[in-house]
Amino acid sequence: MTRFGERWATVLLLGALCLPAGAQTHRRKHPPVPLHARIARLLANPAVTRSHWGIDVARMGGEIAGTRIYSLHAGQFFQPASNAKLFTTTAAVALLGTKATVMTRVMAAAPPDKNGVLAGDLALVGAGDANLSVRTIPYLPPALRPVPAPPENAPLRYLEEMADQVAKTGLKVVQGDVIGDDTLFPWQPYPEDWAIDDAVWGYGAPVSALTINDNQIKVTVTAGSVTGAPAAVAFDPVVPYYTVDASGLVTGAAKSGSHVQMERLPGSKLLRIYGTIAVDAPPDTEQVAIEDPAEYAAIALKGMLEARGIKVTGKARAAHRLSMNTASVIAESHTPLTLTTAGKSEPQGCVGLCTPLAAHLSPTLIDDVVVTNKVSQNLHAELLLRRLGKAFGDDGSAAQGARVVRQFLLDAGIDKDDFFFFDGSGLSGHDLVTPRAVVRLLQYAGTQPWFADWKASLPVGGEDGTLAGRFVKSPLKGRVFAKTGTLGEVRTLSGYLRCASGGTVAFSIMVDNHAPRSHADAVVMDRIVAAIAATN
Numbered sequence: 232m233t234r235f236g237e238r239w240a241t242v243l244l245l246g247a248l249c250l251p252a253g254a255q256t257h258r259r260k261h262p263p264v265p266l267h268a269r270i271a272r273l274l275a276n277p278a279v280t281r282s283h284w285g286i287d288v289a290r291m292g293g294e295i296a297g298t299r300i301y302s303l304h305a306g307q308f309f310q311p312a313s314n315a316k317l318f319t320t321t322a323a324v325a326l327l328g329t330k331a332t333v334m335t336r337v338m339a340a341a342p343p344d345k346n347g348v349l350a351g352d353l354a355l356v357g358a359g360d361a362n363l364s365v366r367t368i369p370y371l372p373p374a375l376r377p378v379p380a381p382p383e384n385a386p387l388r389y390l391e392e393m394a395d396q397v398a399k400t401g402l403k404v405v406q407g408d409v410i411g412d413d414t415l416f417p418w419q420p421y422p423e424d425w426a427i428d429d430a431v432w433g434y435g436a437p438v439s440a441l442t443i444n445d446n447q448i449k450v451t452v453t454a455g456s457v458t459g460a461p462a463a464v465a466f467d468p469v470v471p472y473y474t475v476d477a478s479g480l481v482t483g484a485a486k487s488g489s490h491v492q493m494e495r496l497p498g499s500k501l502l503r504i505y506g507t508i509a510v511d512a513p514p515d516t517e518q519v520a521i522e523d524p525a526e527y528a529a530i531a532l533k534g535m536l537e538a539r540g541i542k543v544t545g546k547a548r549a550a551h552r553l554s555m556n557t558a559s560v561i562a563e564s565h566t567p568l569t570l571t572t573a574g575k576s577e578p579q580g581c582v583g584l585c586t587p588l589a590a591h592l593s594p595t596l597i598d599d600v601v602v603t604n605k606v607s608q609n610l611h612a613e614l615l616l617r618r619l620g621k622a623f624g625d626d627g628s629a630a631q632g633a634r635v636v637r638q639f640l641l642d643a644g645i646d647k648d649d650f651f652f653f654d655g656s657g658l659s660g661h662d663l664v665t666p667r668a669v670v671r672l673l674q675y676a677g678t679q680p681w682f683a684d685w686k687a688s689l690p691v692g693g694e695d696g697t698l699a700g701r702f703v704k705s706p707l708k709g710r711v712f713a714k715t716g717t718l719g720e721v722r723t724l725s726g727y728l729r730c731a732s733g734g735t736v737a738f739s740i741m742v743d744n745h746a747p748r749s750h751a752d753a754v755v756m757d758r759i760v761a762a763i764a765a766t767n
Contacts, residue, residue, distance in 0.1 A: 266301050269762040278751035283743040285309050287666035288763055291677050291727065291735040300736060300767060305667040306649070309741035312716030313607045314664070314723040315657030317672060318650070319632075320600045320688065322639040323615040324681045326572055326623060329597035333358035333618070335441075337393050337532075337589035338412075347403030353543075354410040354550065354584045355393070355532050357441025357525065359618045359627070360593040361611040362602070363389045364444045368594045370601045372695035386444040386468045387531055389591050394535035396589035402536075408545035409533040411525030412584075413441040416617045416627035418551035422654035423560055423629075424661045431495050433518030435658065438613040439525055440627070444468065445610055446524040452491050452515040454508045455482035462491075462508050470531045472500065472521070479505030489515045498522070525549035554628060560653050560661075563630035568638040570623055597684050604688040604714055605696035609656035616655030629654055640668075643675040657716060666739040669725045673737035689714055689726050701757060706731065707764060713738075720745050722752050728760060730767040738763060 274284055287305035290298045311318075335358055340351045362368055365386045385391065420437030421430065429435030433447035449467040454460075460482045464475055473495075480491070487509040494503045500522060508515055521527045526549035533547040556563070593599075596615075603611040613629070620631030633652045641647055649668035653659040676682050690696030692711030693703040702711045713726025725739035740759055745752040 263766070266762055266766040269766070270301065270303070270759055273755050273758050273762070276751065276755060278749065279742070279745065279755050282745040282752055283307075283309070285666040285741040286739070286759065287670045288736050288738045288767075289670050289674060290767075291674065291737050297674055301763070302667070305670075305739075306665050308663040308665060309723070309743050310660065310718060310721045311657050311662055311664045311669070311741070312718035312721045312723050313609075313657045314669060314714055314716040314725050314739070314741070315652060315655065315662055316604055316607065316612045317669065317714050317725060318636055318640065318652065318664075319612045319616050319619075319655040320604055321672060321676055321685060322619060322636045323596060324600060324685050325679065326570065326619060326635070326639060327596055328572070329595060329600075329681060329684050331596040333360050333593045335360050335363060335389075335393070335591045335593070336587050337397055338584040339586050339588055340584050341586055342588070343400055343402045347401045349402055349405050349407070352407035352410050352545070352584065353397075353405050353536075353588070354412045355390075355441065355528055356412040356415075356584075357439065357528075358415055358593075359440050359442075359614050359621075360591070361442055361445075361599055361608075361614045362594050363442060363591065366445075366602065368602070369598045370605055372691070373699060374694065386449075387470075387535075390443065390528065390531055391535060393589040393591055394532060394539060397536065398539040398541065400588050402541055402588070405536070405541065405543045405545070409529050409536065409543055409547045410550045411441050411527070411529035411532075411548070412550040413439040413525040414550055414552035415440040416552075416621065417554040417556075419554055419628060422613070422659050424653065424659045426658075426660070427497065429658065430497060430520060431493060433520055434609055436520040436610050437522070437524060438610060438617065438629075439523075440614075440617070441525045441528050442610065442614065443521075443524055443528045443531065445518075445608070446521045446527075447518045448472070448521060450493065450502075450504070450517050450519050452480065452489075452504065452508055452517075454510050454512055454514075456510070458482055458484050458510050464504060468531065470527065470534065472527055472530060473502045473519075474500055476501060476503045477505070479503075481507055483507035483509045483512075485509060485511045488512060491515045491517075493517060493519060495519070495522075523549055525551065554626075556626075556628070556630070558630070560630045560633060561651070563628075564633035564637050564652065566634055568624065568634055570635070570638055570642065597688070600685065601688040605690055607697050607715060609658055612656040613654060640672065643672065645671050645675075657718065660718075666725075666741055669739035669741075670737045673725065673727065673739075677737070686712060686727065701753075702760070707761060710764065711760060716741075720747055722756065724756055724760070728764055730764045732767055734767060736763060736767055 285304040288300040436446035529547035616632030617627040619635040621627030624631030653661040690698035693708035697715040710729040716723030
């Protein structure tokens with residue numbers, strides 16, 4: 232020890248000897264800050280204090296199950312955003328069952344004759360399968376995905392497989408049309424109050440009983456070789472569907488970034504792409520929604536049959552079933568219903584063309600629920616809602632699906648005035664729910680035989696799904712099992728949390744009217760979760 236160090240050691244020792252007896256051996260302990268005080272401090276942040284917050288937290292399991300720990304505006308309405316998927320997926324798992332499947336079929340009025348001629352139309356009949364796509368099922372969390380990643384699956388691989396099956400029947404000529412038939416559900420592609428600008432993009436794709444590749448097309452814009460040159464546009468899958476106007480799309484100067492925009496008017500097949508992409512920028516890839524999925528599927532299948540040497544004399548077209556119901560969603564969804572799963576099976580659809588030439592069986596319902604909740608897939612949630620309406624309501628409409636979900640929630644003990652749903656995904660601005668209704672649902676789910684399978688569908692903090700980039704550090708990593716939600720100036724997070732004590736709580740945190748393009752509310756939301764975990 233240096234002389235300087237020795238001198239200060241002596242001073243510190245003398246100082247310690249002069250302290251009161253108790254202070255020599257014990258630091259003064261401050262009482263722990265209670266949860267309500269911690270949350271109050273967090274919500275006093277000027278960046279979030281103008282927003283409308285709702286929170287509910289209750290214990291799970293043990294003798295004190297259901298004990299409320301904290302509540303703030305828990306009985307007030309909030310837009311749930313994608314927290315609506317909690318309600319849709321629990322109803323689907325409980326009523327349809329984890330092992331439920333549906334069958335997509337290629338149908339005709341009769342088999343081909345001895346010369347391989349089919350006198351009449353050929354129909355691809357949708358049954359609500361959400362996974363006729365590029366996606367690998369079952370979902371794998373990032374930690375379990377192979378490295379390096381295998382080549383991506385072909386987007387229309389299952390359609391190709393069905394085309395192969397048709398060719399093996401000996402079919403040579405279709406004397407009629409190739410039809411994309413989505414009549415199992417009424418043609419209501421957009422639920423009430425979906426934003427018109429969402430309809431351009433894959434996350435707002437229209438809902439159809441015949442869903443192909445999530446009803447979206449990957450559009451890739453690549454810069455030209457020199458500044459001012461036209462940029463290139465590529466579609467995947469390559470199916471002749473949209474007409475592209477890229478006259479306003481050019482290559483920008485180096486380091487100018489990507490400023491590409493895409494527009495399409497409702498009902499139009501003209502996709503306008505404009506803006507600039509820097510000569511040194513990576514390709515800009517977007518998912519664009521398909522205007523009419525059944526028509527698109529028919530066009531794709533017709534091309535595949537012709538590529539296999541099968542002549543089609545007619546055209547590719549869609550067959551829709553238009554709704555004739557004039558009742559409001561509120562009136563329909565609030566009509567009481569008796570739910571029973573005994574002997575219940577999902578209708579598959581067969582009108583006139585009832586001879587199968589090919590078929591594809593969907594993954595199990597629980598595999599689809601995992602995808603729906605992990606990546607927050609809007610279209611999949613909407614298809615689950617319509618399957619519920621078709622199986623247990625009067626039809627496969629959004630309103631009848633909402634009716635089934637509502638009755639399920641009432642039977643689960645959730646207050647009848649605590650929720651209103653117009654769709655299954657949460658994209659509708661009319662959807663409303665209270666935080667206490669979410670927590671009550673989470674508590675109810677915890678008592679059900681299907682709970683473990685359903686809980687495994689929720690994103691895990693720091694590990695997978697939409698929570699892969701949140702709660703990435705100890706002690707919260709791997710301890711938050713929750714559904715995210717984002718819609719305009721709405722953010723929600725609800726699920727389960729393993730706390731410092733080892734116990735589990737159900738929680739719901741919702742915020743409406745946060746500042747546009749701000750993430751301050753997300754930061755505070757995650758700190759609230761940390762405070763809940765630390766104090767319980």
